[in-house]
Amino acid sequence: MAEGYNLNPIVHSAQQVPSRKDTLDDDDEELEGEGRETIDALEVYDMLRHINDPEHPLTLEQLNVIQLELIKVDDDRATADVHFTPTIPHCSMATLIGLSIRVKLLRSLPSRFKVTVNITPGTHASEHAVNKQLNDKERVAAALENAPLLNVLNKCIQNTDPSDQEKE
Amino acid sequence: KAQVQVVAELEGHKDRVWCVSWAPSGKMLASCGGDTEIRIWAKQGGKFVCVRVLEGAHRRTVRRLAWSPDGKFLASCGFDGQVVIWAVNGTEFEFRASLEGHENEVKGVRWSSSGRLLATCSRDKTVWIWEADAEGGEFECASVLNGHKQDVKTVRWHPFQDMLLSGSYDDTIKVWQEEDDDWYCTDTLVGHTSTVWEICFEPTEAKSFVSCSDDHTCRLWRQKTGASQEKWEGEGVLVGHTRTVYSIDWGRHGYIATGAGDDSIMIWQPSSLNDCPGPPATTAGVTVAATGTAEQMATNDEEEEAVVDRPALSPPLPKLAPLIVIADAHQGDVNSVDWHPSLPLLASGGDDCKVRIFQIQFPPPPPP
Numbered sequence: 001m002a003e004g005y006n007l008n009p010i011v012h013s014a015q016q017v018p019s020r021k022d023t024l025d026d027d028d029e030e031l032e033g034e035g036r037e038t039i040d041a042l043e044v045y046d047m048l049r050h051i052n053d054p055e056h057p058l059t060l061e062q063l064n065v066i067q068l069e070l071i072k073v074d075d076d077r078a079t080a081d082v083h084f085t086p087t088i089p090h091c092s093m094a095t096l097i098g099l100s101i102r103v104k105l106l107r108s109l110p111s112r113f114k115v116t117v118n119i120t121p122g123t124h125a126s127e128h129a130v131n132k133q134l135n136d137k138e139r140v141a142a143a144l145e146n147a148p149l150l151n152v153l154n155k156c157i158q159n160t161d162p163s164d165q166e167k168e
Numbered sequence: 169k170a171q172v173q174v175v176a177e178l179e180g181h182k183d184r185v186w187c188v189s190w191a192p193s194g195k196m197l198a199s200c201g202g203d204t205e206i207r208i209w210a211k212q213g214g215k216f217v218c219v220r221v222l223e224g225a226h227r228r229t230v231r232r233l234a235w236s237p238d239g240k241f242l243a244s245c246g247f248d249g250q251v252v253i254w255a256v257n258g259t260e261f262e263f264r265a266s267l268e269g270h271e272n273e274v275k276g277v278r279w280s281s282s283g284r285l286l287a288t289c290s291r292d293k294t295v296w297i298w299e300a301d302a303e304g305g306e307f308e309c310a311s312v313l314n315g316h317k318q319d320v321k322t323v324r325w326h327p328f329q330d331m332l333l334s335g336s337y338d339d340t341i342k343v344w345q346e347e348d349d350d351w352y353c354t355d356t357l358v359g360h361t362s363t364v365w366e367i368c369f370e371p372t373e374a375k376s377f378v379s380c381s382d383d384h385t386c387r388l389w390r391q392k393t394g395a396s397q398e399k400w401e402g403e404g405v406l407v408g409h410t411r412t413v414y415s416i417d418w419g420r421h422g423y424i425a426t427g428a429g430d431d432s433i434m435i436w437q438p439s440s441l442n443d444c445p446g447p448p449a450t451t452a453g454v455t456v457a458a459t460g461t462a463e464q465m466a467t468n469d470e471e472e473e474a475v476v477d478r479p480a481l482s483p484p485l486p487k488l489a490p491l492i493v494i495a496d497a498h499q500g501d502v503n504s505v506d507w508h509p510s511l512p513l514l515a516s517g518g519d520d521c522k523v524r525i526f527q528i529q530f531p532p533p534p535p536p
Binding site: 112114132136137139141142 | 202275
């Protein structure tokens with residue numbers, strides 16, 4: 001297999017972080033002024049934790065690619081900043097993983113949110129190049145018009161909503 | 169005091185609006201975006217309405233639009249790699265030609281002031297110059313300009329000469345000029361620290377131009393005095409936006425408009441740059457001090473390298489703050505701003521799928 005594939009990733013226990021529904025009682029939904037639901041880092045983590053890695057039958061949570069402490073959400077300013085950590089510094093899938101995070105948040109977060117997706121500093125050889133591409137919305141828009149690529153991305157993010165997990 | 173009024177909010181696009189562009193007559197506004205359509209808007213009974221939808225020509229996002237200077241043609245370019253030429257007759261638009269050659273997404277298209285040349289740019293890192301025949305229906309590639317190391321985001325012509333600027337994902341701006349039927353890069357401008365999204369000349373004298381960037385700033389450049397005509401230098405930095413600045417346009421009235429990822433539109437008065445606090449653009453004292461430092465360190469190889477590798481030798485440029493801030497101009501990124509050719513109207517397009525037209529009442533000039 002080509003270099004850039006991590007053949008033996010470390011698998012982390014998937015339930016270290018409580019999901020948002022466990023931390024809230026039903027009548028404890030935080031509602032603001034206009035009945036708008038407040039979004040926090042845990043909720044964003046919940047949106048991302050079940051994304052499938054493009055090369056392993058494992059989730060980004062299981063691979064520690066996504067970590068709660070590397071997600072910063074400011075509901076008032078409507079910003080979500082996500083850092084993700086490729087499993088190896090030469091991971092050839094880093095752009096694809098970043099795109100899957102971006103697409104998932106595009107579909108799950110209210111449109112008022114500004115999202116930045118970056119590689120955790122120092123964890124990838126092409127960190128700057130990948131970050132620049134992931135945060136260029138013209139490049140992202142063009143990538144999402146590429147049918148084969150969109151197909152791969154859709155596979156990564158299918159059945160990854162917290163509600164999909166409850167069904168299982 | 170400046171006043172801003174929304175005179176029209178135009179709905180119809182089903183995806184993000186990437187570009188808005190007034191016809192040279194000012195009687196029509198064209199818009200395009202992620203829904204692969206081009207919409208033409210015009211005033212009917214005192215209200216702007218959609219008079220035409222051009223669909224089916226592009227298979228993917230239509231990224232930018234450009235009217236020929238005489239208003240007889242509209243060019244559109246898209247992520248499908250195509251440039252389409254539409255012949256305009258009143259509010260009728262007829263598909264005239266498709267220019268193919270770029271390897272992938274075409275991101276910018278602009279007519280030269282004479283209407284004889286068309287420039288296009290693409291993610292394939294090239295800028296193409298196309299030459300139109302007398303009727304404007306046939307186009308031939310006159311030159312393919314290589315030089316940018318990355319994705320070329322935008323092209324913009326000088327308002328009355330055959331001089332072209334291009335801005336790129338490689339963070340630079342290149343100046344291109346024709347000599348003996350061939351095109352050369354005559355200057356590469358470094359200053360922005362990330363992608364350059366759009367560029368615009370000052371429209372009346374063209375001794376300055378302005379650029380906007382992913383680094384959240386815009387830069388003002390002026391023609392170098394004493395140097396050959398095509399050299400340019402930084403003159404000032406427009407600071408105010410808090411996210412990527414996607415679009416910039418310099419109106420004939422002297423005001424610059426910018427649209428950004430912070431959902432705002434800002435209006436700037438570059439003529440007030442000289443009134444700004446901050447160091448002047450060139451300071452002889454700083455240059456002398458820097459030379460002295462380099463000489464002192466000449467004995468130590470490593471430190472000498474550090475000095476050489478320091479573009480900060482040039483003093484910081486004066487900063488300009490916005491004159492007017494239109495916060496939440498769109499409910500999402502503002503991707504495009506375009507001044508009306510004669511009226512104080514500004515059109516904009518955004519990620520909220522909408523086109524808006526603002527009427528701006530500029531503050532009266534201060535007493536002399």
